[in-house]
Amino acid sequence: MLCTRGTKQGMIKNMAANIVIGTQWGDEGKGKVIDILASRADVVVRSQGGNNAGHTVASGGEVYKLHLIPSGILYKDTLCMIGAGVVVDPKVILEEIDGLSSRGVTFDNFKIDPRAHVIMPWHIILDGLSEKFRGNMDIGTTKRGIGPCYMDKYERSGIRIYDLVHPDIFAEKARATGKLRNSIITNVFGGEAVDIEAVIKEYTEYGKRLAKYVDDVSVLTYEANKAGKEILFEGAQATLLDIDFGTYPYVTSSHPISAGVCIGTGVGPTVIDKVYGVAKAYTTRVGKGPFPTELDNETGDYIRNNGGEFGTTTGRPRRTGWFDAVIVRHAVRVNGLNCLVVNKLDTLAGLDTLKICVAYKKPDGTVVKDFPATLEELEGCEPVYEEHPGFKDDISKCRSFDELPEICKSYIKRLEELCECKIAMIGVGPDREQQIER
């Protein structure tokens, strides 16, 4: 049994509402883990982010790349939902629905919360223009309009899914907010105005197609929980990309940490039983921002090529580096992790030595074990490494912890000690089957 917790009576209870979140800078293999856990779940819910996410699920020779649709969709009877905290690009979600439908995936059990905000064309334009304006201070966003959409949400001028599926309301709101955004696009950035009437026409059609999926995800999740159904909350992005607890400003505009699940779904924290944190056996990052254990050398190239580290959403090469126990410990704390999943151990095969960052050394010589709160404090910090022997074996066929070479076992046990969290699953390949449960 995976990651269980003792009750007061010392009994082992099978958990009913679990969260899966990223512990590093994203792309840890959350999609794969969610797909595995979804086989035992009745409901899968996404609570934040948008199509900046790219979750890969590999099963039986088929590969699915999901951006907005929860990874549980591949199970026909699983209720798959998009919560209020997600930002939805209607064009992208319909393309995704069409693409998956053509591969035999059904959407009879798919819901979108009416409160979720809509990514409009001006958000995508403004994402690109702001990045350009920042010059070499750019964030390296996915340019999917995520930040500008959340800006409108918090400014209280956003358009929600409810509006989109009500043509009169939608037209009125799109005209009002579109006019203001056009004025920013043209007057501030010197860009080209959006044809608002054409957008209203196009998006009204998207609204018509999406209307049948709209339902109250907070109510449905609550009812499912009351009925004793197994619920899985699918995290997108990751802890170090969290707007508050990540490497601000090189972060995304939502709360990918576990607490974000309650806000973005509309259920209280008492519903949650267990939080799984997903990590890679090394570290990657797409986009700009600090990365203390980054390997800008041949070893980094080796990991990138061996692990196929190229973005699922933008195709950008991912920056690669050693496992950083300081950031994963930070993730254990801010997410209240019950256990860790360490993926892509197989990718490290062939390296003579594996390094693990155990702490940071500040420019004044002080050693810190907690991830610094600001970039200013992180500036100049050098990783303190511990060396571990590498392994050459192909571990992709191992299916139990005991089958792993001793070196791999001791590497995993050391990560567990350093991160102060149990490692419940280990990934040895991209396929559903290539996962070791402990």
Ligand code: GDP
């Ligand atoms: P997500 O955003 O966290 O869902 O992760 P992505 O799908 O963006 O990136 C993870 C990549 O690693 C995908 O291509 C997965 O198929 C792949 N992957 C996941 N787990 C493993 C593993 O244990 N070993 C290998 N070699 N690949 C894996």
Ligand code: IMO
């Ligand atoms: P998954 O769910 C990796 C990064 C972008 C950029 C920053 C801000 O697949 O792990 P945004 O477009 O969100 O405003 O970009 O966040 N980013 C991700 N990096 N995986 C993701 O999602 C990401 N989603 C956003 O590269 O650095």
Ligand code: MG
């Ligand atoms: Mg990804």
